[in-house]
Structure formats: structure tokens, C-alpha cells
Amino acid sequence: MAFDAFRQRLGAIIGGFDAAQSHRRMRGFRASRAHVNTLIAASGETITARARWLVRNNGYAANAVDAFANHVVGDGIKPSSKIGDATKKEELQKLWLAWTDEADAEGLTDFFGLQRRAAREVFLAGEVFLRIRSRRVEDGLTVPMQLQMLPSEMLSLDLTRPMPGSGSIRQGIEFDGIGRRVAYHFLRRHPGDLTDPGLVGETVRVPATEVVHILDPVEAGQLRGVSRFAAAIVKLFTLDLYDDAELERKKTAAMFAMFITSPAPETALEPAEEDLEVEPGQVVRLDPGEDVSTPATPDSGSTYEPFQYRTLLQIAAALGVPYGYLTGDTAKGNFSNTRIALVYFRRRISAFQHSVMVYQLCRAVWTRWMDMAVLAGAIDLPGYAADRRDFLACDWLPTKWDWIDPAKDAAAEILQIEAGLKSRTQAIAERGHDAEQVDREIAAERKREADLGLDFRRPGSPAQAAGKTGDADQNPETDAEGQNRNEGEDDGDDRDLRPEKDR
Numbered sequence: 001m002a003f004d005a006f007r008q009r010l011g012a013i014i015g016g017f018d019a020a021q022s023h024r025r026m027r028g029f030r031a032s033r034a035h036v037n038t039l040i041a042a043s044g045e046t047i048t049a050r051a052r053w054l055v056r057n058n059g060y061a062a063n064a065v066d067a068f069a070n071h072v073v074g075d076g077i078k079p080s081s082k083i084g085d086a087t088k089k090e091e092l093q094k095l096w097l098a099w100t101d102e103a104d105a106e107g108l109t110d111f112f113g114l115q116r117r118a119a120r121e122v123f124l125a126g127e128v129f130l131r132i133r134s135r136r137v138e139d140g141l142t143v144p145m146q147l148q149m150l151p152s153e154m155l156s157l158d159l160t161r162p163m164p165g166s167g168s169i170r171q172g173i174e175f176d177g178i179g180r181r182v183a184y185h186f187l188r189r190h191p192g193d194l195t196d197p198g199l200v201g202e203t204v205r206v207p208a209t210e211v212v213h214i215l216d217p218v219e220a221g222q223l224r225g226v227s228r229f230a231a232a233i234v235k236l237f238t239l240d241l242y243d244d245a246e247l248e249r250k251k252t253a254a255m256f257a258m259f260i261t262s263p264a265p266e267t268a269l270e271p272a273e274e275d276l277e278v279e280p281g282q283v284v285r286l287d288p289g290e291d292v293s294t295p296a297t298p299d300s301g302s303t304y305e306p307f308q309y310r311t312l313l314q315i316a317a318a319l320g321v322p323y324g325y326l327t328g329d330t331a332k333g334n335f336s337n338t339r340i341a342l343v344y345f346r347r348r349i350s351a352f353q354h355s356v357m358v359y360q361l362c363r364a365v366w367t368r369w370m371d372m373a374v375l376a377g378a379i380d381l382p383g384y385a386a387d388r389r390d391f392l393a394c395d396w397l398p399t400k401w402d403w404i405d406p407a408k409d410a411a412a413e414i415l416q417i418e419a420g421l422k423s424r425t426q427a428i429a430e431r432g433h434d435a436e437q438v439d440r441e442i443a444a445e446r447k448r449e450a451d452l453g454l455d456f457r458r459p460g461s462p463a464q465a466a467g468k469t470g471d472a473d474q475n476p477e478t479d480a481e482g483q484n485r486n487e488g489e490d491d492g493d494d495r496d497l498r499p500e501k502d503r
Contacts, residue, residue, distance in 0.1 A: 077353065104146065397434070
């Protein structure tokens with residue numbers, strides 16, 4: 001404390017950074033110097049509990065979680081193996097797709113559903129755990145492996161102690177002497193689940209190789225996650241209280257209330273008459289000396305909506321979710337500012353997808369799944385042990401986002417491909433699909449169309465050669481009378497997709 005006082009006096013003499021001064025404006029600003037791990041150990045459970053309460057009871061909080069998870073995962077972040085052998089790659093992709101339906105140890109969803117639940121938990125609680133459960137071959141799974149999701153509360157923040165030797169347990173995570181994670185000490189029962197009797201407080205040690213810990217660390221050295229709601233909980237809760245007070249005020253103002261003033265009775269102890277009930281169209285006669293008055297209830301005026309809007313903007317900024325996604329209010333946005341907000345939001349989502357979901361979850365599961373698939377004989381990959389890194393190479397493709405004006409975006413993408421600024425492979429990958437699989441599907445469709453005498457391609461489309469009118473082969477199709485099928489026909493849709501200035 002003496003050193004801090006000396007440092008403040010020295011700072012006041014030297015000056016420089018106004019943010020470090022202790023003058024009148026900053027006198028009440030007492031920032032903690034504790035590390036984020038200390039802060040999470042002290043407050044993490046309370047923040048998570050309050051965040052879960054808000055999501056269960058506050059529509060804005062529930063909307064924010066859904067918006068985040070839906071944009072991060074969508075239909076699923078899907079793998080595209082880089083195996084050079086096309087036949088083996090197709091076999092591997094089919095095996096993976098079959099296993100995704102069996103991935104959840106609880107049997108409630110598929111692997112992509114687990115991705116969405118994981119994204120929700122990271123947003124809500126700051127972290128989530130997936131335990132890799134090896135299964136027996138006789139269990140009948142496509143690949144003998146499943147994933148069990150464990151919420152943040154299953155790893156106690158209070159479990160901190162030194163281990164024999166040079167290791168230690170910090171906030172439920174066991175580290176060795178050089179700081180590597182070697183195990184997680186999970187509770188056998190959720191501390192708040194009273195429907196699961198027994199096993200209260202018991203822990204089980206799970207090797208780190210069997211656990212996927214998903215979190216978005218915001219500070220160096222951070223061990224556990226913190227809820228995205230941490231910066232928004234106070235405003236969400238107090239805004240809820242304000243709304244409740246406004247609703248009660250409106251409810252009171254909507255009631256027709258009146259007061260009858262009478263002169264003092266001659267006998268004060270005499271029972272009063274029954275309350276007067278007023279009905280529509282009723283004519284009420286009052287006794288001599290009685291008077292009727294109604295209360296004047298205050299109105300919220302024109303300040304209610306602006307106050308709500310500004311507060312919700314602050315909440316949206318704290319959660320990292322656009323105002324429209326938080327509230328469902330589209331009246332305050334036009335095309336331009338809505339698109340700007342979406343571009344910025346999707347940049348943040350894309351960073352989270354690749355740095356957290358893909359790096360921590362998808363790659364870990366894919367690696368373990370490939371090993372199990374080969375060891376169990378579910379797929380034969382000669383040379384896997386020697387060239388394991390090459391076999392594990394994989395691209396993860398998130399679901400493509402829909403734009404407000406898809407026609408203009410499609411036209412721009414076609415121009416980029418034709419100008420050589422991007423490849424079809426890149427364009428297809430951005431849509432969340434595998435280019436080789438799409439090409440195989442297109443080839444199969446073209447063959448089927450040719451066999452049936454069909455062609456659904458527009459004249460001049462990039463799928464055709466220059467100058468062609470829409471046939472898979474170079475000879476025009478003819479009908480039963482030998483007439484050219486394309487002669488004299490107008491498909492009525494030969495618009496040029498290019499911008500008008502480039503036509």
C-alpha cells in the first residue's frame with residue numbers, strides 16, 4: 001500500500017498519462033491488479049449462474065445466444081479431407097458422415113448439433129468440455145468412439161492444490177512440472193442437479209488426451225473461460241427491472257380509479273357504505289357534499305424508447321451481437337448500415353470459427369476419429385502410420401452465410417471467377433461444400449440430362465463453352481420429327497448477370 005501511494009504521488013508530479021492519475025475525475029476508479037485466473041476463481045461461478053438465469057428468463061439474452069450459435073455453426077462446420085486418392089477420399093467422407101449421427105453419447109443430436117451446443121456454452125459460460133469416450137467394437141458403431149458434453153460447472157474452480165513432485169492442480173486442471181495439461185478432475189455429478197442422487201462432491205481424473213477443452217481465452221495465461229455476458233449482465237438485469245416497473249405503471253394507469261370525498265360523518269364509528277362501482281353509461285348520483293376526483297398518473301413521455309434503444313446498443317456492443325440480432329428490431333436499420341453491421345459481425349464470427357471451433361474442437365475430434373477408424377478397421381488407409389500427418393490434412397468448411405441481395409453477390413462472384421481473381425474451388429469452399437464432390441455431382445447430372453435429352457443450363461452460362469447454346473455434347477438434340485430442339489425457342493431468361501456498365 002505504501003508503494004502504491006508513492007507511485008501515485010510520483011505519477012501526479014511527472015504527469016503524462018491522464019488515465020493513471022488520481023485526480024477528481026478518476027478518484028473512485030479502483031482497478032484490480034489481480035490476474036484473470038484469480039478473478040475467475042472468485043467470480044466465475046456467480047457470473048455463469050447469472051448468465052444462465054438471464055438466458056432462461058430474458059428474451060434479449062436468449063436471442064443473443066441463439067444468434068451467435070446459429071452464425072458460428074449454422075448447418076455444421078464440415079470437413080473436406082485432402083487425401084489425394086479420390087476413391088479413398090470419398091469412402092472416408094461417407095464413413096465420417098455416417099459416424100456423425102452416432103457421435104453424441106447421449107443420443108440427442110449429431111456431431112454438428114454438438115458443435116452448436118458447444119458454441120452456445122462458450123458464449124454462455126465461457127467454456128465447455130467434450131470427453132472422448134472409446135467404445136467397444138461390439139457396440140455396433142460405425143467408428144467405436146463417441147463424445148460426451150460436460151458443462152463448465154463439472155470442473156470445480158475451487159480445486160487447487162500442489163501435487164506430489166513438481167505438478168499441481170489449478171482450478172480443476174492438472175499440470176505437470178513444465179506446465180503441460182495432463183488431466184482434468186471432473187465432478188461425477190453436476191453440483192446443481194438435485195435429481196441425480198449420490199456421488200456429491202466426488203471427482204474423477206480424466207487424462208487430458210481424452211478431453212477437448214473449448215474456450216476463447218482473452219488474456220495471456222488464462223486457464224478457464226469467462227462468460228460473454230460478463231460485461232452485459234448488470235445492464236440486462238437492471239433494464240429488465242426498469243421494464244417491469246414501466247409495465248406496472250402502465251397497468252396502474254390503465255385502471256379507472258376515483259376517490260369520493262364526503263364531509264365528516266356525524267357518527268365516526270358508524271360503518272361506511274359499500275364502495276361505489278361504476279359501469280359504462282351509468283349515471284351516478286352523489287349525496288350532498290360529496291365530490292369525485294381521479295388520480296393523475298405520470299406518463300413515460302418520449303424518453304422511454306430512446307433510453308431503451310441506447311441501453312440495448314450498449315448491451316449489443318458488450319455481447320458482440322448486432323442490435324438487430326439482439327432485439328429482432330429491423331425498423332431502425334437500412335440496407336447500407338445493416339450490411340456494414342453484418343460484415344463486421346461475420347468477421348468476428350469467422351475468427352471465432354477458425355481460432356476456437358476448428359482449432360480446438362474439430363481438429364481434435366478429427367484426429368482422434370481418424371486414428372480410431374484405422375485401428376478399428378472401419379477404413380483401410382495403407383501407409384497411415386508412416387504418413388499420418390498427410391492423411392490427417394483436412395479443410396473445415398463453415399456454412400455459407402446468406403446475403404441481403406444474393407443476386408448481386410452471385411453476379412460479383414461469377415465475375416471474380418471469370419477474371420481469375422478466385423477459383424471455383426475457393427468459391428465452393430466458401431459456401432461450405434467440397435469442390436470435388438460438387439464436380440462429381442454436376443458431371444453425374446450432365447450425363448443424366450444428356451441421356452434423357454434435357455438441358456437446364458442457360459445459354460452463355462459459365463457452365464458451357466463459349467458460343468454453345470446449352471448442350472452437354474456438341475451435337476444439338478433433335479426431337480422425333482428431326483427438328484432442332486433449340487431452333488426458334490426462347491427461354492425468356494437470357495439476362496446478362498454482369499453489371500450494366502460492363503455489358
